[in-house]
Amino acid sequence: MSATAKIKRPPRVGDNPLFRTILIAVVLVVTALFIVAPLAVIGFHAFSQGWQLYAATIAHPDTVHAIMLTVVTALIAVPINTAFGVAAAWAITKFDFPGRRLLLVVIEIPFSISPIVAGVAYLFVYGLQGLFGEMLADADIKILFALPGIVLASMFVTAPFVARELIPLMQAQGRDLEEAATSLGASGWRTFFSVTLPNIRWAMLYGVVLCNARVMGEFGAVSVVSGNIRGQTNTLPLHIELLYHDYQTAGSFAAASILALLAVVTLAAKVALERRGAGRRPALAAPVAVLTENAK
Amino acid sequence: MKIRLDSVEKSFDSFRAVRGVSLEVESGELVALLGPSGSGKTTxxxxxxxxEYADGGSIHxxxxxxxxxxxxxxxxxxxxxxxxLFPHMTVDENIAFGMKVSKQKRSKAQIDARVADLLRLVKLDGLGSRxxxxxxxGQRQRVALARALAVDPKVLLLDEPFGAxxxxxxxxLRRWLREIHQELGITTLFVTHDQEEALDLADRVVILNDGQIVQEGTPEEVCRQPSSAFVMKFLGDTNKLKAMVTSGVAAIGNARIEAPGFPDGAVDVFLRPADLDWANEGEGISATVARVIDKPSGRRILAVTESGEAVELDVAPETVVTAQQRGVVTIERARLFASA
Structure with missing residues (x-):
């Protein structure tokens, strides 16, 4: 053994110091250039004209309103899309029904369509000259250029996130667990809450995080349906653009920093939840050495 | 609890998985559904x-x-x-699940006591918090059994329980399941594609092919009186040779086999390797040894008959035989089925 250990074996692919260093360096440089640097610039510019101006921009009623509108939109759109995603994933993976494959494709449409197309489509459906335009106007229901339009457009764009995270996982898990629970006498709801949900919660949470980030950051679709009314239908991304076009660079960066902060908070929440979940259920986080009784 | 199936039917799209199966399982019996993949046993x-719901027929x-x-x-x-098993629950929680969701309310102490009893029954004491x-x-499968037993089921159903x-x-586990069954006396139906498992474990074996029952009986009955060429082949290694029947006697080479009730003409003779022996000369089928395989329990000869058919036979370990040797395959037992 000791003799063979001394023989210098040719390195495996990628297993030599030079290659490793280059690979790591490339990743670090790219990350720094494309992800860290722009974020740092946002922070830098936001405070470039002093803390006072930053605070003033944030405290400006239009900005506050934009933040609130964005948060409210997320609070409505994300839970609905989560419920939709879970239901869609459940239906597609646990049941056979005609049109199952078609549904799978349809769910993905928002991924492949430009958000602006979605916005325009909503104009055609709910706008004054649109399909339901007159009906809605008669009933005095305002969808476009108001919160419902913004929520609808955001939901359209983010509809696939949760479902896409869940479908592969639930497909891999199969139906055995649900069948076992039902054969033991559990009701449908009980099965869902005590068996299905605990086994998909991390994937679901990840979908929620992505969905939330996208809802808060959505620009294209919302810009079409919201009408960009300052202090009324301006979401945070729209507000940033507006400030930028008004040559209020520091202001737009300040608002952008808020949006970035919201994203960071979302990510932090995800990590924290994961940690907590992992601590409570050690088996799910770290596989422990398995006893083998075949050894005898 | 007795289980009775009456001409049960099931199709998936255009595939008829189960075609009019009628079956009775007596109370306390341990019955195996045995068949190749696609035979409808799991369905x-x-x-x-x-x-699954049956498309036709009834289950009592x-x-x-x-x-x-x-x-x-x-x-x-x-x-x-x-x-x-529910991966996010401990062994204890898995076993307790059925009792917790049951309409029949049990106190926590009752559930804990029952879980402890079941853990003892499946010999997993002390592993409850894993x-x-x-x-x-193997331990997982025992937990799965304990979980199924926890709700006092009327019947126990196992789908290829030891397949993985x-x-x-x-x-x-087979021996152990047999003991548990003896102890609890619960009507049990299990599915397997492994004939050894079915014969080892079951009181009665139901053999399926193409969604139909082809034979049912005790292990002894299906082994000794296979009702068809399919059962014969499915239950173990077998040689199939062609023979000609003339007035109630089948002839293969120089061997003669009684064939009462068979019309004159071609017939298939099925021979298990152990039904055959090797001799240097005598009444039998002339053959040439192609290869000899040694096993702990004896020797298996792979031979080719004069008419070019391959034959495998098991002989005593003392038999002296080498490749290329010419000799005679003698028949001790044979089973005849009409040519397909």
Missing amino acids: ILRMVAGL FGSVDATDIPVRDRGVGFVFQHYA FPAQISG LDTNVRRD
Whole structure:
């Protein structure tokens, strides 16, 4: 053994110091250039004209309103899309029904369509000259250029996130667990809450995080349906653009920093939840050495 | 609880998985559904459980028509091939699940006591706080059984229960399941594609092919009186040779086999390797040895007959025989079926 250990074996692919260093360096440089640097610039510019101006921009009623509108939109759109995603994933993976494959494709449409197309489509459906335009106007229901339009457009764009995270996982898990629970006498709801949900919660949470980030950051679709009314239908991304076009660079960066902060908070929440979940259920986080009784 | 299936039918799209199966399992009996893949055995088991609904026919538990009772209320214990343990629950929680969700309310102390009893029954005392990922495959399957038994099922259904385990664990678990069955006396139906498992474990074996029952009986009956060439082949290694019948006697080479009731003409003779022996000369089928395979229990000769048919036979370990040797295959036992 000791003799063979001394023989210098040719390195495996990628297993030599030079290659490793280059690979790591490339990743670090790219990350720094494309992800860290722009974020740092946002922070830098936001405070470039002093803390006072930053605070003033944030405290400006239009900005506050934009933040609130964005948060409210997320609070409505994300839970609905989560419920939709879970239901869609459940239906597609646990049941056979005609049109199952078609549904799978349809769910993905928002991924492949430009958000602006979605916005325009909503104009055609709910706008004054649109399909339901007159009906809605008669009933005095305002969808476009108001919160419902913004929520609808955001939901359209983010509809696939949760479902896409869940479908592969639930497909891999199969139906055995649900069948076992039902054969033991559990009701449908009980099965869902005590068996299905605990086994998909991390994937679901990840979908929620992505969905939330996208809802808060959505620009294209919302810009079409919201009408960009300052202090009324301006979401945070729209507000940033507006400030930028008004040559209020520091202001737009300040608002952008808020949006970035919201994203960071979302990510932090995800990590924290994961940690907590992992601590409570050690088996799910770290596989422990398995006893083998075949050894005898 | 007695289980009775009456001309049960099931199709998936255009595929007829189960075609008019009628079957009775007596109370307390341990019955194996044995068949190759695609024979409909798992589908039958799932219909008994209520995991699939029958397209036609009826399923009775005792005197109750259970055909349309949903799985939740059917009161069966189902053990899955891949255990289907809840990965986020400990062994204890897995076993307690059925009692916790039951309409019949039990106190926490009652549930804990029952879980402890079941852990003892499946010989897993002390592992209750482990998660499924922390125990071995054989232990998982025992947990799955304990979980199924926890709700006092009327019948126990097992789908290829040992299919995912290796040979040694499998043999131990088989004997152990037999003991548990003897202790509890619960009507048990299990599915397997492994004839050894079925013969080893079951009181009665039901052999299926293409969604139909081809034979049912005790292990002795199906082994000694296979009703068809399919059963003969499915239950173990067998040689198939062509023979000609003339006035009630079949002839292969120089060997003669009584063939009462067979019309004159071609017939298939099925011979297990152990039904044959090797001799240097005598009445039998002339053959040339192609290869000899040595095994702990004896020698297996692979030979080719004069007419070019391959034959395998098991002979005593003392037999002196080498490749290329010419000799005679003698027949001790044979089974004849009309040529297909």
